[in-house]
Amino acid sequence: MSVQSLGPARAAPQPSQVSVEALARAASEALPGTASEEEAHSDEEPSGVLSREAILEGIEALKPLAKQCYEQTLKDFPEADGRIVLAFTISAESGAGRVQMSELGDATTLHDAALHDCLLVNVGDLEFEAPQGGGVINVRYPFDFAPQAN
Numbered sequence: 001m002s003v004q005s006l007g008p009a010r011a012a013p014q015p016s017q018v019s020v021e022a023l024a025r026a027a028s029e030a031l032p033g034t035a036s037e038e039e040a041h042s043d044e045e046p047s048g049v050l051s052r053e054a055i056l057e058g059i060e061a062l063k064p065l066a067k068q069c070y071e072q073t074l075k076d077f078p079e080a081d082g083r084i085v086l087a088f089t090i091s092a093e094s095g096a097g098r099v100q101m102s103e104l105g106d107a108t109t110l111h112d113a114a115l116h117d118c119l120l121v122n123v124g125d126l127e128f129e130a131p132q133g134g135g136v137i138n139v140r141y142p143f144d145f146a147p148q149a150n
Contacts, residue, residue, distance in 0.1 A: 048092060048131025055090075058097070058128040059141060069118035070145045081146040082110030086119060090128050091136040097128030105140050119143075 073080050085105030090097040102123045104116055131137050 047135030048090075048133045048137050049135075050090065050097065050129060050131045050137050054097075054129040055139060055141075058090075058126050062122060062126060065122040066119060066143055066145075069115055069122065072118065073112050073115040074147060077112065078147060080110060080112060080115075082108075083142050083144050084108050084110050084116070084119060085140060085142045086123050087138070087140045088123055089136050089138050090131060092130040092134040095130055097130045099124050099126050099128075100136065105142070107142065110145055 070080075085107045086102060087105045088102035089100045091100040102120050104120070108116075
């Protein structure tokens, strides 16, 4: 997936632009228990399967919300940039995949409490396909944020 330009979000002398690069890596189309090479921290062992495409479809819904969260951060910290890794568990509930637990991954380099809270709340609202086999999968998904270059 390439870097996506998400455009200006607020009236300012220099409009902000968010660069969000999705770096989820997968060894195969069906991912048993994880969406990347890293494992999310969870007490539950991965026991379901969810395709890379199904995970990316759910993540696509998060991108505009991530953009809004980041733009709020830019109002106070115009030079804020770096990586935020969201680690979350998707479990099968009532025929859908629901985010059961989310946290920041160790590889996070952009540290802003309000931004972190905003992203964690929004990832918790995502809905995915139910993992095959009715189990859980752990996902670790990095986002790279950078203000628009002049």
